[in-house]
Amino acid sequence: MLNKNLLERPNLFFVSKREYFTLIAAILVSLYVLFNNDKSQIDAVRTFFLGAYAGLQKKFSWARQFAEWQRDNTALRRRATQMMLENSQLREALLENYRLRQMLDYRERAPWSFAAGRIITKERDQTPVSVTIDLGRAEGLRPYMPVVTPDGLAGKLFKVFERRSIVQLLVDRNFSVSARIQGTRVYGIVNWTEENGLEFTSVPLTAVVNMGETVVTSDSSALFPEGLRIGLVEKVSEDKTSLFKTIVLKPAVEFYRLEEVFVLTSPVSRPQ
Amino acid sequence: MRVVKYLLMFGFLVLLQTTLIPLLSIQDVYPDLLLIGVIITGIRHGSTPAIVAGCLAGFAQDAAVTQLYGLSALAKSVAGFVAGYFSREKVKYDFQVTLGVIAATALANSVIYQTIYYFDADINLGWMIIRHIIPHFFYTVVAGVIVNAVWPGGLWGKS
Numbered sequence: 001m002l003n004k005n006l007l008e009r010p011n012l013f014f015v016s017k018r019e020y021f022t023l024i025a026a027i028l029v030s031l032y033v034l035f036n037n038d039k040s041q042i043d044a045v046r047t048f049f050l051g052a053y054a055g056l057q058k059k060f061s062w063a064r065q066f067a068e069w070q071r072d073n074t075a076l077r078r079r080a081t082q083m084m085l086e087n088s089q090l091r092e093a094l095l096e097n098y099r100l101r102q103m104l105d106y107r108e109r110a111p112w113s114f115a116a117g118r119i120i121t122k123e124r125d126q127t128p129v130s131v132t133i134d135l136g137r138a139e140g141l142r143p144y145m146p147v148v149t150p151d152g153l154a155g156k157l158f159k160v161f162e163r164r165s166i167v168q169l170l171v172d173r174n175f176s177v178s179a180r181i182q183g184t185r186v187y188g189i190v191n192w193t194e195e196n197g198l199e200f201t202s203v204p205l206t207a208v209v210n211m212g213e214t215v216v217t218s219d220s221s222a223l224f225p226e227g228l229r230i231g232l233v234e235k236v237s238e239d240k241t242s243l244f245k246t247i248v249l250k251p252a253v254e255f256y257r258l259e260e261v262f263v264l265t266s267p268v269s270r271p272q
Numbered sequence: 273m274r275v276v277k278y279l280l281m282f283g284f285l286v287l288l289q290t291t292l293i294p295l296l297s298i299q300d301v302y303p304d305l306l307l308i309g310v311i312i313t314g315i316r317h318g319s320t321p322a323i324v325a326g327c328l329a330g331f332a333q334d335a336a337v338t339q340l341y342g343l344s345a346l347a348k349s350v351a352g353f354v355a356g357y358f359s360r361e362k363v364k365y366d367f368q369v370t371l372g373v374i375a376a377t378a379l380a381n382s383v384i385y386q387t388i389y390y391f392d393a394d395i396n397l398g399w400m401i402i403r404h405i406i407p408h409f410f411y412t413v414v415a416g417v418i419v420n421a422v423w424p425g426g427l428w429g430k431s
Binding site for chain 2: 022037039
């Protein structure tokens, strides 16, 4: 008897409230059909209800935001702790750096300043080895000052006149510069050879040099600041009869398209 | 049999509503005979049959005349519920009760229909009530009272 009542109860509830269920069903069907109309009234109704919903959502969004704030707060606390630890480590590193600098009697290098020069003459060869620029002694230029472009090292001043100067380019075979691989810090000399073009020489066979690595001026150069791009390693070969690798570079600067250069005008010492 | 009788009645009312009733319009306001059919269903058989009748009659009316398909169905479904709700068996069958049922049903129908129909129109709420909701409501109440007077046994169908 009890089980029968339990089974019948939901059915009785549905029957006693059937007018409400029927009304809800009729309204839903009507609204579904109504909102499938492509009329301006329906767009207006839809916009109104969406606006009302958005307003309500905005009013009650503090509850959701509260949970987000709690989450953010926890994350920020964790981040602050992490930053504090990093900060203390960095402070230690700074102090250590300071002590080491004092021990090595390290001196800060002065920043380089430069003068922009326009190329007024260049050789008619496909790749010129020297160019003349429209700057000279009047602009404070002196021989051996480095000449660069935004792509990297272009050469150095060879002869300086009152209003113009001759630039010896990197592709001159009499030009050489102390260089190193940027990543692995393998040291060598960059110069121009007739057979291979730009070469990175004096690199021992045991040194690891990979294709595509960047070669820059080294810190042991007397003329050039450290880190100026010279070129990319294009080819690496080893000769059993030689003590050094043969490394061919692709120049960073396109010498046949030079139009403007920059002369680094900071004081430089003449090579001994 | 009763279903067939009501189907015939609503078919006849749709026919009248789309052909004869527009001739009786005053300033684009005319009575809603289908709503009177829904009131009769609600009074005599309760809310559930009135809701179903209102919904189906509304869809038929939408198909025939309304621009917004589903709007009459929505308004008449609610009106059917109202008609059945206010005419339960405990209610006395007198004129005031009949008038109250007709008025409540017509008001529900008119408010829902006119509000949505003129939702995007550039008119304020007061003007919409005065110009559209009340005239439609009033004309339908008048028509309901007339039908109650001329219909054998009135809307209740009892002597």
